Amino acid sequence: MSSPNDTNDTNDAKDIKKIVETLTTAIISAFPRNVALAAAEAIPKARPNPRVGVSALIQNEKGEFLVGERMGSHGAGTVQTPGGHIDFGEEQLYKVAEREVMEETGLEVTAERILTITNDVFNDEAKHYITTWIICTMKNPDAKPKRMEPKKCMWWAWKSSKELAEMDKAADIRKAEKKAKGEEPDAPAGDELFLPLVNLLKQSVAAEATDLSSFIASTVGLVHVK
Incomplete structure (x- = not known):
């Protein structure tokens, strides 16, 4: 049986993951196109959305x-x-x-x-x-x-x-x-x-x-x- 602490840890991990993905996308988008696309290939979720x-x-x-x-x-x-x-x-x-x-x-x-x-x-x-x-x-x-x-x-x-x-x-x-x-x-x-x-x-x-x-x-x- 999972404890309340386990649930909190899971939620914290999801929040941190989302923050990292958002920051990564923002940082990559600031670079020239060839760098941005190369990074997006390496980190698929960092590819900017339309x-x-x-x-x-x-x-x-x-x-x-x-x-x-x-x-x-x-x-x-x-x-x-x-x-x-x-x-x-x-x-x-x-x-x-x-x-x-x-x-x-x-x-x-x-x-x-x-x-x-x-x-x-x-x-x-x-x-x-x-x-x-x-x-x-x-x-x-x-x-x-x-x-x-x-x-x-x-x-x-x-x-x-x-x-x-x-x-x-x-x-x-x-x-x-x-x-x-x-x-x-x-x-x-x-x-x-x-x-x-x-x-x-x-x-x-x-x-x-x-x-x-x-x-x-x-x-x-x-x-x-x-």
């Missing part, structure tokens, strides 16, 4: 999208829409989108519907995200976005679907030219799209939409879980 994010698609009266330049995180220097992580326990994706937009831009929006989901693997950073794209509308169409988190965003601006596609194409051309010369690509500086946005544009092309706006229009009527 995280879930939400990105808000907000258009103005001209049909332009609200985007900003990222700072201080993976994808720094790239352009992305407002968004962020789902906090533990948040049950409604729509509320997550509305919260993130308010925190980052100061804009009050209403989340209308889910557009699609992208599977975003950041190979160089050894990060993996599942991004849910949610269409939002501003409660006040005349409101102006603000830099509510100046350490995370360089600027906010309205860009047309065409401008975003051209930015993505120009970045690909620059990278190809650098690769042909055997040179490393320049760090993005507000002239390159964040990977989830790149993948979103790819989805619109795969859907044979002429641009992102028409892709959104083509999905009207589709119903997703909130």
Whole structure:
């Protein structure tokens, strides 16, 4: 028969094991991708799990999208829409989108519907995200976005679907030219799209939409879980 002390010892061991696994994952994730993946192979439970994010698609009266330049995180220097992580326990994706937009831009929006989901693997950073794209509308169409988190965003601006596609194409051309010369690509500086946005544009092309706006229009009527 086991004693209460035996039970306590077992629980303590489980707690310590969980703490060690969490710390190991955090430490490994801080290293370059080749080191992180090598360690993950040696310690399977230390392999980082995919995280879930939400990105808000907000258009103005001209049909332009609200985007900003990222700072201080993976994808720094790239352009992305407002968004962020789902906090533990948040049950409604729509509320997550509305919260993130308010925190980052100061804009009050209403989340209308889910557009699609992208599977975003950041190979160089050894990060993996599942991004849910949610269409939002501003409660006040005349409101102006603000830099509510100046350490995370360089600027906010309205860009047309065409401008975003051209930015993505120009970045690909620059990278190809650098690769042909055997040179490393320049760090993005507000002239390159964040990977989830790149993948979103790819989805619109795969859907044979002429641009992102028409892709959104083509999905009207589709119903997703909130």
